[in-house]
Amino acid sequence: xxxxxxxxxxxxxxxxxxxxxxxxxxxxxxxxxxxxxxxxxxxxxxxxxxxxxxxxxxxxxxxxxxxxxxxxxxxxxxxxxxxxxxxxxxxxxxxxxxxxxxxxxxxxxxxxxxxxxxxxxxxxxxxxxxxxxxxxxxxxxxxxxxxxxxxxxxxxxxxxxxxxxxxxxxxxxxxxxxxxxxxxxxxxxxxxxxxxxxxxxxxxxxxxxxxxxxxxxxxxxxxxxxxxxxxxxxxxxxxxxxxxxxxxxxxxxxxxxxxxxxxxxxxxxxxxxxxxxxxxxxxxxxxxxxxxxxxxxxxxxxxxxxxxxxxxxxxxxxxxxxxxxxxxxxxxxxxxxxxxxxxxxxxxxxxxxxxxxxxxxxxxxxxxxxxxxxxxxxxxxxxxxxxxxxxxxxxxxxxxx
Numbered sequence: 001x002x003x004x005x006x007x008x009x010x011x012x013x014x015x016x017x018x019x020x021x022x023x024x025x026x027x028x029x030x031x032x033x034x035x036x037x038x039x040x041x042x043x044x045x046x047x048x049x050x051x052x053x054x055x056x057x058x059x060x061x062x063x064x065x066x067x068x069x070x071x072x073x074x075x076x077x078x079x080x081x082x083x084x085x086x087x088x089x090x091x092x093x094x095x096x097x098x099x100x101x102x103x104x105x106x107x108x109x110x111x112x113x114x115x116x117x118x119x120x121x122x123x124x125x126x127x128x129x130x131x132x133x134x135x136x137x138x139x140x141x142x143x144x145x146x147x148x149x150x151x152x153x154x155x156x157x158x159x160x161x162x163x164x165x166x167x168x169x170x171x172x173x174x175x176x177x178x179x180x181x182x183x184x185x186x187x188x189x190x191x192x193x194x195x196x197x198x199x200x201x202x203x204x205x206x207x208x209x210x211x212x213x214x215x216x217x218x219x220x221x222x223x224x225x226x227x228x229x230x231x232x233x234x235x236x237x238x239x240x241x242x243x244x245x246x247x248x249x250x251x252x253x254x255x256x257x258x259x260x261x262x263x264x265x266x267x268x269x270x271x272x273x274x275x276x277x278x279x280x281x282x283x284x285x286x287x288x289x290x291x292x293x294x295x296x297x298x299x300x301x302x303x304x305x306x307x308x309x310x311x312x313x314x315x316x317x318x319x320x321x322x323x324x325x326x327x328x329x330x331x332x333x334x335x336x337x338x339x340x341x342x343x344x345x346x347x348x349x350x351x352x353x354x355x356x357x358x359x360x361x362x363x364x365x366x367x368x369x370x371x372x373x374x375x376x377x378x379x380x381x382x383x384x385x386x387x388x389x390x391x392x393x394x395x396x397x398x399x400x401x
Contacts, residue, residue, distance in 0.1 A: 069093060071110070078112040079298055080270070081119035098126065102133035106155060114299050116156035118268070121164030128167070135171045140179040144235075145190070146197060146242040148176050153248060160289060161267045161374070169194055185227035192225045192392050197239055198248070205247040215240045225392065267374040271295075272323060272361040276354040281323060281361065288371075288378055293329070293358075306343035308358060313339065315375050317368070323361035325368035329375075330357040 016024065069091045077084025085101060088094040094104055105116050120131045138155070140148040152172050158165055173190035177183070184190045200218055203209050213221075219236045268287040273295060275282065284295040284305065291311060294304040313329050320326040331337050341353035362368035 066093070074110040077119075078115045081115045082122075084115075085119070098129040098133045101130050102137060105130070105134055106137045108155065112299060113155075113157040114159075114268075117159045117164075117168075118299075120156060121159045121161065121168055123163070123167065131168065131171050135175045138175060140176050142180070144238060144242070145176065145193060146239050148172075148179075149194060149197060150248065159268060160287065161269075161370075184231075185229070188391060188394065189226045189231070193222060193231070193239075196222055196225075197243060200240065201243050201248050204244055266378045267371065269367065269371075270363065271371070274323075274359040274361075286360075288374055291378055293375070303344065306341065306353065308339065308341045308353070310375065310379050313379070315372055315379075317372065318359065320359065320361070325362040325365050326359055327362070327368060327372050328357050328359050 070093055073084055073088040073091065073093060076087050089096045094100055108116060120134060138152055169191055173187040173194060176190050177187050203213050215237055218240050219233055222236060223230050266288045270283060271286045272281045273284050285299045287294045293308040293310060295306050296304050308329065312331060314332045316328055318326050318328045331339060336356055339353060339355050341355065342350055343353050344350055362371055
């Protein structure tokens with residue numbers, strides 16, 4: 001009865017006593033307070049819900065921003081590894097430690113394998129520490145040498161410069177010997193045999209090599225490399241069979257053999273090139289291979305912007321008023337003759353070059369000297385083999401001690 005009355009608006013029966021009127025008023029006030037409390041709870045729930053939604057949106061925005069910066073950092077890394085790493089560190093996406101950077105390179109998500117190899121091959125002390133931390137992430141225990149090489153060479157693309165290759169393969173040999181103590185007498189043995197295996201891969205699977213080595217020749221070639229002694233013949237046969245049955249493949253599997261990019265490139269890096277008709281300087285990624293100098297707009301490009309065959313060319317150091325550390329490719333004794341070369345136009349057409357000389361600027365004096373040395377060596381013979389021959393001679397000389 002009282003509830004019915006309390007909800008009937010302001011219509012109060014006339015026959016109520018004063019006490020009943022007070023009770024009715026009390027009920028109405030209580031009801032109003034309860035309704036206000038319910039509304040406050042609803043408002044608080046709505047406010048908390050909004051805060052939770054805002055928090056979720058804020059976190060989502062943060063994640064989107066972080067992912068966007070990470071993608072940008074990867075792109076910068078692929079174009080210039082050092083600048084990419086610096087951007088990621090400055091953006092708090094990477095710690096400035098060799099271990100954190102090594103983990104980033106080892107995961108390799110969205111990273112160009114050539115750029116990874118380029119960064120790991122640098123001789124700066126910090127880069128060397130990153131290289132060793134990177135190699136430590138590989139587990140080679142109970143793997144034969146070919147299996148370990150497959151794993152190692154899949155995680156990046158070896159650079160073309162002999163000195164970079166030397167540092168990286170030295171680190172590999174140390175790690176392999178640490179994981180497989182007693183297999184080889186020294187890291188030098190592992191180092192030399194690793195190259196022998198990759199050279200075998202080239203000989204067996206490169207269609208341009210007509211004289212395919214037999215297992216007997218492979219075994220004979222590697223006599224005396226184990227600190228002056230011979231390696232077990234069964235070990236060498238197993239390595240031979242593994243390579244014969246399955247060639248190495250580069251990480252970006254485009255049908256090329258790993259050694260096509262491994263042995264042929266003598267050097268690669270960023271240089272400035274002076275234009276032919278329009279005398280402007282443009283930054284290009286140069287690769288020296290197969291007695292040719294290729295240049296690309298970006299390291300990730302599959303097709304070169306230009307190809308300069310080195311046949312019948314010479315190289316010399318020159319002074320330029322606008323750029324330091326310059327050298328030139330030219331035809332000796334034929335000043336005005338156009339060099340036989342080709343380039344790709346913006347519309348995709350391949351046309352003949354129009355340079356009577358190619359003037360190129362290196363970032364430093366040291367790099368200029370290294371490029372000149374590498375190009376001279378490419379015109380004559382591959383410096384990689386000289387490096388390997390020196391290491392093999394060192395190992396073999398131990399036999400006489």
